[in-house]
Amino acid sequence: xxxxxxxxxxxxxxxxxxxxxxxxxxxxxxxxxxxxxxxxxxxxxxxxxxxxxxxxxxxxxxxxxxxxxxxxxxxxxxxxxxxxxxxxxxxxxxxxxxxxxxxxxxxxxxxxxxxxxxxxxxxxxxxxxxxxxxxxxxxxxxxxxxxxxxxxxxxxxxxxxxxxxxxxxxxxxxxxxxxxxxxxxxxxxxxxxxxxxxxxxxxxxxxxxxxxxxxxxxxxxxxxxxxxxxxxxxxxxxxxxxxxxxxxxxxxxxxxxxxxxxxxxxxxxxxxxxxxxxxxxxxxxxxxxxxxxxxxxxxxxxxxxxxxxxxxxxxxxxxxxxxxxxx
Numbered sequence: 001x002x003x004x005x006x007x008x009x010x011x012x013x014x015x016x017x018x019x020x021x022x023x024x025x026x027x028x029x030x031x032x033x034x035x036x037x038x039x040x041x042x043x044x045x046x047x048x049x050x051x052x053x054x055x056x057x058x059x060x061x062x063x064x065x066x067x068x069x070x071x072x073x074x075x076x077x078x079x080x081x082x083x084x085x086x087x088x089x090x091x092x093x094x095x096x097x098x099x100x101x102x103x104x105x106x107x108x109x110x111x112x113x114x115x116x117x118x119x120x121x122x123x124x125x126x127x128x129x130x131x132x133x134x135x136x137x138x139x140x141x142x143x144x145x146x147x148x149x150x151x152x153x154x155x156x157x158x159x160x161x162x163x164x165x166x167x168x169x170x171x172x173x174x175x176x177x178x179x180x181x182x183x184x185x186x187x188x189x190x191x192x193x194x195x196x197x198x199x200x201x202x203x204x205x206x207x208x209x210x211x212x213x214x215x216x217x218x219x220x221x222x223x224x225x226x227x228x229x230x231x232x233x234x235x236x237x238x239x240x241x242x243x244x245x246x247x248x249x250x251x252x253x254x255x256x257x258x259x260x261x262x263x264x265x266x267x268x269x270x271x272x273x274x275x276x277x278x279x280x281x282x283x284x285x286x287x288x289x290x291x292x293x294x295x296x297x298x299x300x301x302x303x304x305x306x307x308x309x310x311x312x313x314x315x316x317x318x319x320x321x322x323x324x325x326x327x
Contacts, residue, residue, distance in 0.1 A: 014033075015028070015029035015033050015034050015040075016029065018313055018315075019316045019323055020323070021296060021323055023296045023301050023302055024292050025303060026286065026305075026306065026312055027306075028305075028306055028308075028312040028313075029305070030307050031079070031305045032078075035079075035082050035083075040303070043086060043280065043303060044085050044086050045085070045087070046280050047281070048087075048090075048091050048092070048170065048275045048276075049091060049092050049094065049270065049274050049282070050083050050086065050091070050093045050284065051093075051267060051271070051281060051283055051291055052095060052285045053096040055285070056097060056099075056112070057100045057111040057112055057115065072111055073114045076115045076116075077118040077121075079119070080123035083123070086282060087165065088170075090164070091164065092128070092162060092163070093164065094160060094162050094163075095119065095161050097115065099112060099157075099159075101142050106145040106152050124165070125163040126165070126166065127162070128162045128163060128164055128167070128171075129162045129220055130159060130160070130220065131161075131162065131221070132221045132222065133157060133158045133222045133263075134156060134221060134222065134223050135156055135158075138155070141155055142155070171274050173217050173218075175273060176269055176273045177215025178215055178216050178217075179215060180215060218269075222269065262288075262291070267291050277299045280302065281295040281303075282304075286305055286312075288311060289306065292315075
């Protein structure tokens, strides 16, 4: 799910199993090749959730590789049908894609939107819901227009599309409830509520607001903790920690650290929301394998694919206590 290497310099046609754990397996090779490997194809029809973050359609090439324009849309759409073949009948695909800007001008590119639409249409998928992952802690970008010429504000969100071949995939929002706000806790404690019609003409009943359901249903805007004025009852998403165990070990051992590590809480939300213990979670662009690490912790089985041998190998540090001999 972390943005993966796909540039010509790092293309590796050979498929190998980098490591295995008690719950999953990391395949190293181009996603196009791994998905057609006989060892991987045995999982067709068994994956409950494909959760990934492909390389973003940026103008400048990153170390993990990225494409631009129509070629990006065509490339992403080429995975739609085969990913769908790996899903269960009620499985889901969740794809996170960031924004891009047009080269040399302070205007946004529509490539990411076109790519998501092309992906959805290529396999006839239903768009179950769109999420916005908002991170105000991001550095101001694009720098030329935000910090130099100061004619734009910083870009601080990514789109997350939840899709499925069925309009009714497995999902349960009771597994991702957030803490009630202070005002809601007081309302529940008081036991009274002023119901009736609102200005919107909605008639709000008394009882529906006086039942303690164990937490609030989160919105589809995911916000990191520590925001100055985050919406109430939001899902906290963060990726600013610099001293977690994985990063520290990569630095100590002088191993390549993926430059676009996915927030664990983002993965955790969708794994909890859309799967149960024992289900299979797959990430075709695994990077440092945040998806596999979260799935392992939440007792889901997992499959990961990463093109870069260095990122695939360094990601094994997340699993050292559970590692098995590579197959």
